[in-house]
Amino acid sequence: xxxxxxxxxxxxxxxxxxxxxxEGVSGVLAGRKGGAMERERLRRALASLxxxxxxxxxxxxxxxxxxxxxxxxxxxxxxxxxxxxxEDRYVVLIVSTGEQEDLIEEIQVSLERKKxxxxxxxxxxxxxxxxxxxxxxxxxxxxxxASVRPGDTNETLAERLDLNLxxxxxxxxxxxxxxxxxxxxxxxxxxxxxxxxxxxxxxxxPSTSKSE
Amino acid sequence: xxxxxxRLSSKGLLRDGELDLSGVRFVRPGGMVGLSSLVETWxxxxxxxxxxxxxxxxxxxxxRMDVFDAMGDKLVYDxxxxxxxxxxxxxxxxxxxxxxxxxxDQVQVxxxxxxxxxxxxxxxxxxxxxxxxxxxxxxxxxxxxxxxxCGAYTAVQTYRSGGKRVCIAVSDAGVGIPTTLRHxxxxxxxxxxxxxxxxxxxxxxxxxxxxxxRGGGFGSALRQVGKGNGVLTAWSGEGWVRFTGYSGARVDxxxxxxxxxxxxxxxxx
Numbered sequence: 001x002x003x004x005x006x007x008x009x010x011x012x013x014x015x016x017x018x019x020x021x022x023e024g025v026s027g028v029l030a031g032r033k034g035g036a037m038e039r040e041r042l043r044r045a046l047a048s049l050x051x052x053x054x055x056x057x058x059x060x061x062x063x064x065x066x067x068x069x070x071x072x073x074x075x076x077x078x079x080x081x082x083x084x085x086x087e088d089r090y091v092v093l094i095v096s097t098g099e100q101e102d103l104i105e106e107i108q109v110s111l112e113r114k115k116x117x118x119x120x121x122x123x124x125x126x127x128x129x130x131x132x133x134x135x136x137x138x139x140x141x142x143x144x145x146a147s148v149r150p151g152d153t154n155e156t157l158a159e160r161l162d163l164n165l166x167x168x169x170x171x172x173x174x175x176x177x178x179x180x181x182x183x184x185x186x187x188x189x190x191x192x193x194x195x196x197x198x199x200x201x202x203x204x205x206p207s208t209s210k211s212e
Numbered sequence: 213x214x215x216x217x218x219r220l221s222s223k224g225l226l227r228d229g230e231l232d233l234s235g236v237r238f239v240r241p242g243g244m245v246g247l248s249s250l251v252e253t254w255x256x257x258x259x260x261x262x263x264x265x266x267x268x269x270x271x272x273x274x275x276r277m278d279v280f281d282a283m284g285d286k287l288v289y290d291x292x293x294x295x296x297x298x299x300x301x302x303x304x305x306x307x308x309x310x311x312x313x314x315x316x317d318q319v320q321v322x323x324x325x326x327x328x329x330x331x332x333x334x335x336x337x338x339x340x341x342x343x344x345x346x347x348x349x350x351x352x353x354x355x356x357x358x359x360x361x362c363g364a365y366t367a368v369q370t371y372r373s374g375g376k377r378v379c380i381a382v383s384d385a386g387v388g389i390p391t392t393l394r395h396x397x398x399x400x401x402x403x404x405x406x407x408x409x410x411x412x413x414x415x416x417x418x419x420x421x422x423x424x425x426r427g428g429g430f431g432s433a434l435r436q437v438g439k440g441n442g443v444l445t446a447w448s449g450e451g452w453v454r455f456t457g458y459s460g461a462r463v464d465x466x467x468x469x470x471x472x473x474x475x476x477x478x479x480x481x
Binding site for chain 2: 031068
């Protein structure tokens with residue numbers, strides 16, 4: 001699990017937050033059928049938001065989650081997003097600080113086995129959270145993610161990270177596919193396309209990273 | 213479960229077309245759910261199986277565990293089970309009765325119930341999570357993959373034996389793990405043929421009869437066994453595999469079990 005050393009992210013800045021499980025539903029989340037149903041609910045919530053939006057998935061009331069549920073809900077969702085579904089929309093999973101490691105473990109394993117990753121915000125109190133990445137997230141990607149500043153192009157980022165352009169492009173492409181950075185296309189000065197990158201969680205302002 | 217295996221092996225379990233439990237002195241969840249699955253495969257709708265019951269103390273315990281209710285009229289007993297005194301709890305045991313689970317929705321319900329039950333037992337949060345992960349993954353496997361007409365049987369028990377322990381058992385009367393994986397590419401490519409090795413293959417991440425995107429439930433249960441320094445035993449077909457967190461898997465042969473029977477045991481803090 002990779003922790004981004006950040007300022008506390010402001011959960012109030014998220015465009016919408018849905019509870020997992022829904023209010024009034026058991027906090028014991030087991031099985032692929034339940035996972036698929038919740039995934040569809042999250043998918044609908046994402047589709048209802050406009051481009052550029054960030055959806056918080058608040059799992060702080062979940063008491064239990066098994067692997068099958070996590071795999072069907074979060075791994076499949078992350079896989080679909082990575083394949084281009086719900087374009088320019090982002091997801092942050094919200095858990096309670098230090099209290100839901102058993103739940104995070106199952107999401108971590110389910111994402112890791114398919115080389116996927118997601119934002120995970122550990123909320124100590126309402127409105128503020130430390131952001132981590134759950135899933136497979138190698139150090140070089142964490143370093144790149146932490147270095148992205150609003151409006152960066154591959155050229156500016158490559159220069160800042162002292163990378164060759166192809167390496168940097170591969171990394172930002174991977175981060176964008178994982179929905180961990182925003183990627184916007186613009187027309188370059190000489191008329192050809194150029195991409196700009198922006199952090200998803202503006203308030204997090206990632207600066208450094210460490211791996212556990 | 214070991215006792216059931218031994219009785220099956222000695223040919224003492226089925227005698228003259230009767231289920232002979234007269235020598236049984238102790239019942240554990242694994243044996244109880246395994247026996248229930250075997251009864252499912254030995255009986256047909258119109259031919260109930262005769263049973264020689266164990267001594268009243270044990271039969272009373274089985275009554276407490278709802279074994280006779282679960283079996284319904286599949287069995288005909290040599291004594292009137294309605295007159296049995298409900299047995300006392302053994303060794304400070306607290307328990308959950310034998311349950312049948314047939315749908316994925318019921319897996320969710322039973323997992324929730326066990327979560328509540330074990331939480332009330334005063335188990336640490338991590339221990340409750342561990343037990344429920346093992347239980348829910350094997351129940352789901354039984355309901356989704358086993359093609360078991362009776363669904364799955366499950367029982368959970370905490371008891372004292374050299375410290376407090378918890379035992380979780382799940383069994384079905386389906387096609388069995390070896391049958392579901394015998395033609396899996398991983399088995400074919402690796403030359404895995406024995407039932408025991410096919411059971412071990414089922415625990416490998418990503419190995420599933422359905423697709424490469426599935427699988428992982430057995431592996432998740434095994435991770436919990438490792439974390440809890442527990443033991444997990446799986447019996448299916450002619451394979452008997454004992455998994456521990458510290459010494460890996462030990463594969464043995466056993467008499468054929470039609471379906472899959474799994475028992476996990478952890479020490480409790």
